[in-house]
Amino acid sequence: MSELEESLLAKHRKELKDLQATVTGMKKQANKKNRKQVNKKCQELEDNLKSKHQQELKDLKKELGGEEDDEEENDDDEFSPEKLLQQLELEKKEEEGEIDAESVKKQKEEAAMAPGDQKKKKRNRQKERLAKRAAEQDKIREEAQSEAMNQVDYGAIEKQSLDQLCEKMKLVQYDILPDGNCLFASIGDQLKMRHGIEVEVKELRRRAADYIKKHESQFQPFLFDEETLTMGNLDEYVEKIKNTSEWGGDMEILALSKEFDVPISVLMSGRAAHHVNEDGSGSELKLVYYKHVYGLGEHYNSLRDA
Template structure:
């Protein structure tokens, strides 16, 4: 649009107020455009950012100059028109003219609106980066206390879950006790309790030898006898020494030393050793399985033991079984 055409369009507007209103709208449109361009500038390269900021500055300056020039043109035309026709300015019109924007006031208004838009944009960006920045601060959180409280709550929940699971599980201890008692009644036997101290197998065999073979041998001597017998026949007892964790055979001499000097538990290998050593059958009854008899062909009186898996807190256990 040429300068002459632009001036003609200005003269079509009847009052200065119409021009000022249009200027305000153009200023708001420019502010929106500048704000959009500045947002793009934050995402680009440094050189591109500098160019965009310079372009924004030029657009603002051009619009300011355009608005000032349009107001001057309009006022100059109206002044000439008033002189040609001898029109008088009424008091009301004068007061209205005093309320219109001067070029200086318009420039100040444009700068103020641009500043407010920039501040608003900056504030929104800051709020997005830190949404809790403007919120009033409450009491300082004790994070360690919160963690301890959560841990305590979780522990309580786990205990409660364990209780519920235990309540839903069958009482294996009760079932085992009832089954062994029933087997004892069939065989006319009674359980003789042995202390669950790691020596229970040897103490049970000691009680059986005393009861059925009339032999007085304590559990320590029985450990030594079993150790010597196992060491003397490695071919028969080495298969018992396979270690499932390391998938290797344990040294038989090392095991026999532990058997004598520690409270290592006895099991099938020691029962086999005693059945051969005393030439007698040894029968072990247990819950849910058939009775196990070792060395059935032994010629001396049979020894009777009971094996427990669930009835004692330390785990597996042996008791001596005496006749009723």
């Protein structure tokens, strides 16, 4: 196997290990209500990585295609994207309990055998290489799972803290779908519950974007990037807020609190609640912010009265 192949395999091993840790953490933090979506996202991440690895292997194989002798061609058979894809599928089934470890081992060995009339020496060489790689991948996966299990469960700590705060304040966390629209959907739920105003997410996005654009000088500082010391483009930003599922945050909370002339509070774990437009008229809209509970990232829910 060439140095380029070894380097690519090392890169793939690291990416596979990192993804396994991410997926394990996401599944560990998933609750009953969002488990289906979390599993779907995990599958999407795994599929994307498989496709990426497959393409990189194909590209490298093409690059080395004219320089290999017969023995290296045997390596290519074992190194093919199709073989790696078979390995990943078998490992996934093993992880999910669909087949036992012995069956996985047997099928991996069978996958190493190219169809057609082959020499015994070639088949044995492929089996040895495949078994070695499978053992390495098993070790990587076990290490990643062990690391994930030993990590501090910040999601559980955050959830316990927020549950206690809500109980003390006689509030109930109303689950909103974590699809990128959670802030707007939470504000929409609060407007309906506390003011009898029904507004669709798309309309809330439009009104937030229009308010931000209309009061550009007030919101432009939010787009300053401290790392690059550059100012973001406000026009591009409001277009994303208006026409995509771009996540909303402090800018949109402020904009909608002004647009509807209502105060908004955001309950958070480990810090004081964030209050916006406290001089607004009418009942306060109450939201809760999560940083760790949801494996897919930051999230907002609506807080209803108990």
